[in-house]
Amino acid sequence: MGDYIQALNETLLMVGVSSLFSIAIGLPLGIILVLTQPNGIKPMAGLYRVLDIIINLFRSLPFIILIIVFAPLALILTGRSSGTLALTVPLSLAAIPFVARIMETSINEVGQGVVEAALAMGTSIPKLITRVLIPEAMPALIQGATTTIINIVGYSAMAGVIGGGGLGDLAIRWGYYNRQPQSLLVAVILIVILVQAVQLAGNALSRAIDHR
Amino acid sequence: MLELRNVNKTFKTPEGSIEAVKDVSFTVEPGEIYGLIGLSGAGKSTLIRCINMLEKPDSGQILFEGEDLALLSAKELRQKRQQIGMIFQHFNLFEQKTVRDNIAFPLELHSKDKAAISKRVEELLGFVELTDKINAYPSELSGGQKQRVAIARSLATSPKLILSDEGTSALDPATSILILDLLRRSVDELKISIVMITHQMEVARRICDHVAVMEGGEIIEQNTVKGLFLEPKHPRTVALIRSLDEERPLSEISAFAKDDVYRLGFAGGEVSRPLISEISRRFEIDINLLAGDINILQDEQVGWLAVTFPKDEPKKVAAALAFLQEKNVHIKKIVPNGSNTSEQADGAENDAAADTSDDSEVRGGDNNG
Numbered sequence: 211m212g213d214y215i216q217a218l219n220e221t222l223l224m225v226g227v228s229s230l231f232s233i234a235i236g237l238p239l240g241i242i243l244v245l246t247q248p249n250g251i252k253p254m255a256g257l258y259r260v261l262d263i264i265i266n267l268f269r270s271l272p273f274i275i276l277i278i279v280f281a282p283l284a285l286i287l288t289g290r291s292s293g294t295l296a297l298t299v300p301l302s303l304a305a306i307p308f309v310a311r312i313m314e315t316s317i318n319e320v321g322q323g324v325v326e327a328a329l330a331m332g333t334s335i336p337k338l339i340t341r342v343l344i345p346e347a348m349p350a351l352i353q354g355a356t357t358t359i360i361n362i363v364g365y366s367a368m369a370g371v372i373g374g375g376g377l378g379d380l381a382i383r384w385g386y387y388n389r390q391p392q393s394l395l396v397a398v399i400l401i402v403i404l405v406q407a408v409q410l411a412g413n414a415l416s417r418a419i420d421h422r
Numbered sequence: 423m424l425e426l427r428n429v430n431k432t433f434k435t436p437e438g439s440i441e442a443v444k445d446v447s448f449t450v451e452p453g454e455i456y457g458l459i460g461l462s463g464a465g466k467s468t469l470i471r472c473i474n475m476l477e478k479p480d481s482g483q484i485l486f487e488g489e490d491l492a493l494l495s496a497k498e499l500r501q502k503r504q505q506i507g508m509i510f511q512h513f514n515l516f517e518q519k520t521v522r523d524n525i526a527f528p529l530e531l532h533s534k535d536k537a538a539i540s541k542r543v544e545e546l547l548g549f550v551e552l553t554d555k556i557n558a559y560p561s562e563l564s565g566g567q568k569q570r571v572a573i574a575r576s577l578a579t580s581p582k583l584i585l586s587d588e589g590t591s592a593l594d595p596a597t598s599i600l601i602l603d604l605l606r607r608s609v610d611e612l613k614i615s616i617v618m619i620t621h622q623m624e625v626a627r628r629i630c631d632h633v634a635v636m637e638g639g640e641i642i643e644q645n646t647v648k649g650l651f652l653e654p655k656h657p658r659t660v661a662l663i664r665s666l667d668e669e670r671p672l673s674e675i676s677a678f679a680k681d682d683v684y685r686l687g688f689a690g691g692e693v694s695r696p697l698i699s700e701i702s703r704r705f706e707i708d709i710n711l712l713a714g715d716i717n718i719l720q721d722e723q724v725g726w727l728a729v730t731f732p733k734d735e736p737k738k739v740a741a742a743l744a745f746l747q748e749k750n751v752h753i754k755k756i757v758p759n760g761s762n763t764s765e766q767a768d769g770a771e772n773d774a775a776a777d778t779s780d781d782s783e784v785r786g787g788d789n790n791g
Contacts, residue, residue, distance in 0.1 A: 321512075323510055323512055324514050324515075324516060326510075326514065327508065327510060327514035328527075330476060330503060330507075330585075331503060331504065331508075331528040331579075332501060332503035332532075334531075345516070345519070346517060346518050349518075419518075421517060421559035421560075421561060422517045422561050
């Protein structure tokens with residue numbers, strides 16, 4: 211029982227920290243993509259293309275490779291090259307480009323006309339971002355964050371393979387290698403419940419704040 | 423208060439460049455409503471966006487109260503834009519903000535005085551008669567109510583000029599009239615000017631003081647609304663007015679008439695005179711009334727009638743027509759469909775007319791008017 215709780219805590223830690231960092235970095239990136247795209251408000255072809263390529267590159271790298279390649283970075287940032295906390299570094303790095311894309315798409319859904327109306331009133335770009343783009347896209351941004359968190363839950367389970375801990379690790383070590391199918395089942399059920407809870411909460415919040 | 427001088431705007435596309443606005447000049451006086459009419463693709467939208475620099479013109483001057491907007495810094499332009507409100511075909515309200523917050527938005531950009539902002543919002547809601555909707559979200563409002571909120575929002579910073587980009591095109595006719603009346607009231611009570619683009623002749627006819635007709639990025643004709651509708655000079659203006667007006671149903675009516683069909687155009691005092699019964703009595707001919715309409719151009723009544731005169735009384739008819747002509751009635755003989763060359767009238771945008779079966783416009787033979 212204690213093992214399950216510890217594993218759940220580890221998963222929650224990995225998912226929580228990586229979600230926080232990936233959204234904190236991915237959202238601004240998504241906004242930069244929206245602003246600098248060819249028909250955006252401040253078109254900057256060079257910057258847009260560089261970001262676009264980097265994001266696509268990171269998204270195409272297998273997660274397991276990210277873990278290995280960024281182990282030194284994790285060491286610098288967390289003082290460890292393996293373990294639960296260290297894994298939040300590759301987890302965040304894997305999620306950032308995903309978040310950037312999702313946020314880009316969500317913000318692009320804010321009508322061109324609404325942006326035009328705001329600009330016609332004399333809205334500056336910082337205020338356009340904070341008072342128009344983000345509030346108007348908020349329901350979609352929350353949906354995007356929900357999808358991100360669920361993806362990170364999936365990745366974190368995989369991260370267990372290299373000693374990250376968490377529910378995925380428990381399922382593999384105890385359930386698979388030690389042939390304890392009930393451990394595997396319990397771990398999987400906990401993961402399923404976690405994912406469902408995140409999805410339901412995300413949907414409910416998104417719906418509650420959407421006034422369209 | 424607003425003057426455009428030789429404004430040009432060209433868009434570069436992979437297929438080549440499109441001259442959206444070509445050498446456009448016009449002047450808007452304080453307190454007037456200036457209409458830009460034309461079919462879609464005529465360059466109206468680009469032109470109106472040049473006025474508040476949402477589109478930067480390639481050359482030419484946009485003088486707003488004597489100041490060339492093209493020369494302003496980004497910050498100066500943002501400040502200037504507070505004096506130029508804008509409303510849109512699809513309202514463009516902030517959907518996640520209440521009516522109150524929508525109207526407060528332009529005020530909050532430059533002021534932190536919450537009490538003053540609230541007071542101003544209430545004032546504006548009173549002006550557009552939506553006080554009870556202050557806490558509603560746009561999705562809870564009808565189209566007309568949304569546009570009223572948008573008008574209140576555009577008036578919030580007490581601008582001197584409002585730009586209307588097809589402000590009534592998405593509304594049903596009855597609602598359009600209410601919105602137009604509200605715009606007229608804004609001009610009269612708040613002493614602002616409006617530049618509006620529209621493809622709806624009804625709109626221009628109802629509230630504009632001056633009208634410019636655009637085609638292919640150019641202004642092909644500009645005049646007072648009365649001058650333009652009564653005596654359109656450019657052939658494309660004539661076609662545009664007719665294509666959006668009565669000529670098509672008229673040509674259909676005439677196809678079924680046994681006698682010669684004439685269109686009689688009246689203006690001003692002649693509308694109210696019983697001219698038809700007068701000529702009927704005086705020249706002893708039977709006149710059959712087929713169709714007719716009276717429009718109001720600003721404060722003046724303008725009307726037309728489609729009538730048939732008997733074929734077997736050519737002398738009496740000629741005398742009657744001469745009499746009408748003397749009374750300043752514009753006379754035009756209508757030739758039924760198919761019996762003469764027809765000119766294609768591009769009425770694609772005129773969905774209200776919904777005449778999809780036949781897009782041709784029949785030109786009358788002897789135009790005595």
